[in-house]
Amino acid sequence: VQLVESGGGLVQPGGSLRLSCAASGFTFSSYAMSWVRQAPGKGLERASTINSGGGTTTYADSVKGRFTISRDNAKNTLTLQMNSLKPEDTALYYCARVGGSWSYDYWGQGTQVTVSS
Numbered sequence: 429v430q431l432v433e434s435g436g437g438l439v440q441p442g443g444s445l446r447l448s449c450a451a452s453g454f455t456f457s458s459y460a461m462s463w464v465r466q467a468p469g470k471g472l473e474r475a476s477t478i479n480s481g482g483g484t485t486t487y488a489d490s491v492k493g494r495f496t497i498s499r500d501n502a503k504n505t506l507t508l509q510m511n512s513l514k515p516e517d518t519a520l521y522y523c524a525r526v527g528g529s530w531s532y533d534y535w536g537q538g539t540q541v542t543v544s545s
Contacts, residue, residue: 430452430453431449431450431524431534431536432523432536432537433447433449433536433537433539434449434450434539436539436541438543438544439543440543440544440545441514441543441544444511444512444513445541446509447507449505449507449536450504451505451523457480458480460477460526461477461526462474462478462524462532463497463506463508463521463523463524464521465521466522466538467516467519473490474488475490475491475495476491476495476508477497477526478498478499481501482498482501490516495509495510495511496511506523508521515543517541518542519540520539521539521541522535522537
């Protein structure tokens with residue numbers, strides 16, 4: 429199993445970024461996936477989750493209305509469109525596979541998002 433994130437970077441407040449996660453080594457379309465973030469000095473926060481078929485999504489209250497999770501099962505790709513970014517969105521963003529009992533069994537290496545003027 430391999431999960432490789434990309435798309436992070438430095439952006440000004442109010443800006444946008446699009447994160448991608450390329451999945452391989454498993455049947456991507458069979459698993460729910462999440463974007464999980466960790467801000468400096470803080471714990472992990474599940475930003476968003478999407479079910480295996482892509483028809484059901486959930487968001488943390490902190491990102492609701494600003495972030496959109498999506499997936500392309502034909503291309504084994506997970507994305508996170510982030511709009512209206514705030515300094516508090518600064519974090520390392522991980523792509524994670526949802527395993528049994530809704531725990532995460534595989535993680536990517538993370539991509540850094542920094543929101544600053």
